[in-house]
Amino acid sequence: MDKPIRVLVAKPGLDGHDRGAKMIARALRDAGMEVIYTGLRQTPEQIVAAAIQEDVDIIGMSILSGAHNHLFPKVIGLLKDQDAEDIMVIAGGVIPEDDIPALKEAGVAAIFTPGALTTEIVQFIRDNIKR
Amino acid sequence: MELINKMLKGDKRACARLISIVENDEKESEKLIKKIYKYTGKAHIIGITGPPGAGKSTLTDKYAKLLRKSDYIVGVIAVDPTSPYTGGAILGDRIRMNDLALDPGVFIRSMGTRGYLGGLAKATRNAVKILDAYGCDYIIIETVGVGQSEVDIVKAADTVVLVMVPGLGDDIQSIKAGIMEIGDLFVVNKSDLFGAQRTATEINMMLDMSQNTDRRPPVVMVTANQNKNIDQMAQEIQRHYEYLVENGLLEERRKKNIKRELLELVEEELKKLVIRETESNGELDRMTDILFNKETDPFTLRDRLLSTIK
């Protein structure tokens, strides 16, 4: 049997609902991936600790609160601190066009804004997974 | 293996990697277990099972936090079903355990039931071995108590906790058939809800009626999401462990599990051997035809097959 791709899906930040994150989680599951779903209000530290224990290939974070410029680079920094920068980070949510280059520069592998299709996300993961 | 040394020194990343090996790579997994087997056998292994949504993860979270107060190292393996159609899974038990993520003395791992070669029980058993060697004092295995393979997993535990909730109604009767027997401790969770007392009474009645006399499992009422009575549950788990130790039953139970593991491994290998010897050369198909035409019977062919291997 093939090793399934393992993805941690988290919804950091303080805003209240995780409909988007759940939708992504289901789409990834339907694409044959193992999704570790950690729910709402995760701190970057919690996300990285969970990603390491779960030995995921990729972290997907969805965020609406506008704190993306802080949260995403923070997660990537923590991964580096723990020699885990091989774990890919992708982002989804309401992220202004202007912020995208800096986030990519910081190491976010891909950014999916609200219009993105889940099939695009699945395809991106399959094409870019390092193994 | 470098990873093993790191894991033995308490490196979480290494520990996580090794569990992935156990999940994904049968050959490497064997090599790995050969190296760490001698470090296993120290942890108290607790299986927590019960119907979907009974509060098993919430309970695990609260129990782990209690154990942490005494500085015990705690490992958790949370098993959730894999979709048989897509091979994917949503493993959601961590939602209830989020503030354990940063505790250096806790390691939580989610596992999908997948379609493991050699069975789910084998994969979880090996993951438990890694957490044991890693240094966990307690290892909690959470599974949904529905299928036989899930039951097989918790059977390998030293203490099995069955979680029930009010409102199952007649289900208690039906659960009885396969699962009730394996409970060393019964926990009625969601005691804040109507009917909890009645559920506890029903379980108590059932336990009183059952013939198994050497130890009558206790029933504890808890409210996991309010952290109520978790200490009582913990005490009963401890008491069960002491009961096993004092009566020489821990050794007996573990030996029984070891024997079962060994026989399962032999069975698996033997089957593979037979398939390897008979499939590609068409022998297996020929034998199938012989049986289809009733030229002989399966038992005779089995014996013939086994004698060619010997």
Ligand SMILES: Nc1nc2c(ncn2[C@@H]2O[C@H](COP(=O)(O)OP(=O)(O)OP(=O)(O)O)[C@@H](O)[C@H]2O)c(=O)[nH]1
């Ligand atoms: N009323 C009440 N709800 C509870 C209690 N304990 C847990 N819950 C809730 O029950 C729901 C399920 O809890 P979980 O801990 O995820 O249950 P589980 O058995 O692990 O669920 P699965 O792993 O999906 O089978 C959650 O919404 C909990 O908040 C309790 O004592 N009382």
Ligand SMILES: [Mg+2]
């Ligand atoms: Mg659960």
